[in-house]
Amino acid sequence: MSIWSEPVQTYFSAREDTVPQALLFDLDGTLIDSVPDLAAAIDQMLVQLGRPVAGQPLVAEWVGNGADMLVRRALCDGNDMQAQALDAAEVAAARALFDPFYLEHLNDATGVYPGVEKTLTILAVLGIRMALVTNKPRVFTDVLLDALGWRPYFDAVVCGDDLPQRKPDPAQILHACELMAVEPQQAIMVGDSRNDMYAGKAAGCMTVAVPYGYNHGENIATCQPNLIIHSLADLIRHV
Ligand SMILES: O=C(O)COP(=O)(O)O
Numbered sequence: 001m002s003i004w005s006e007p008v009q010t011y012f013s014a015r016e017d018t019v020p021q022a023l024l025f026d027l028d029g030t031l032i033d034s035v036p037d038l039a040a041a042i043d044q045m046l047v048q049l050g051r052p053v054a055g056q057p058l059v060a061e062w063v064g065n066g067a068d069m070l071v072r073r074a075l076c077d078g079n080d081m082q083a084q085a086l087d088a089a090e091v092a093a094a095r096a097l098f099d100p101f102y103l104e105h106l107n108d109a110t111g112v113y114p115g116v117e118k119t120l121t122i123l124a125v126l127g128i129r130m131a132l133v134t135n136k137p138r139v140f141t142d143v144l145l146d147a148l149g150w151r152p153y154f155d156a157v158v159c160g161d162d163l164p165q166r167k168p169d170p171a172q173i174l175h176a177c178e179l180m181a182v183e184p185q186q187a188i189m190v191g192d193s194r195n196d197m198y199a200g201k202a203a204g205c206m207t208v209a210v211p212y213g214y215n216h217g218e219n220i221a222t223c224q225p226n227l228i229i230h231s232l233a234d235l236i237r238h239v
């Protein structure tokens with residue numbers, strides 16, 4: 001009997017010769033609620049720059065395109081056009097305040113979403129290949145994975161600064177699939193944001209969204225994922 005839940009089975013049975021061989025997971029907003037620690041790091045940076053703090057709700061809207069874009073958005077009140085046009089020296093000075101603080105405090109108040117540990121454990125026991133595909137920079141991801149004890153779960157880890165492209169570009173997903181020796185059509189991309197959904201679709205994966213994370217203040221349903229689940233546990237059949 002299939003280990004996959006009914007909607008997952010239905011998606012794949014409509015595609016001849018394909019069964020799910022691997023899962024690719026986004027990190028922030030999908031597996032972990034990292035905004036408390038990200039916001040603390042952003043806010044202390046803003047205070048040192050003599051600016052008003054942002055707070056968790058705004059930081060939650062700015063997360064998703066990597067640390068550099070998060071810091072840029074914080075410097076421009078979330079205005080993406082201005083954020084992209086910022087002076088490199090100004091960004092570097094802000095990163096010099098954000099990075100060491102976040103590295104030191106990245107697992108202080110960060111939580112793991114319900115259903116995550118249990119599902120990762122079951123999938124690992126069943127021998128399903130799994131990858132982490134995150135826009136978070138490598139230096140933070142490595143420390144977090146070790147702190148959480150999650151490294152053994154993943155056959156591949158592709159971070160935001162590992163390749164020239166980041167999600168929503170499909171390059172990280174394609175690379176992770178290559179590392180796991182699976183076709184993207186046989187893989188499921190699970191994420192919380194439009195970046196994950198667009199990257200997953202472009203790569204040819206089944207796209208599964210969780211609505212509890214961060215999606216720039218928008219409803220993830222507008223990205224038309226193949227499936228929306230409320231817990232990772234909904235991916236598999238429970239008997
Ligand atoms: O660092 C970020 O901005 C978010 O990373 P994610 O891709 O794991 O959601």
Ligand SMILES: [Mg+2]
Nearest residue numbers: 026028029192
């Ligand atoms: Mg995310």
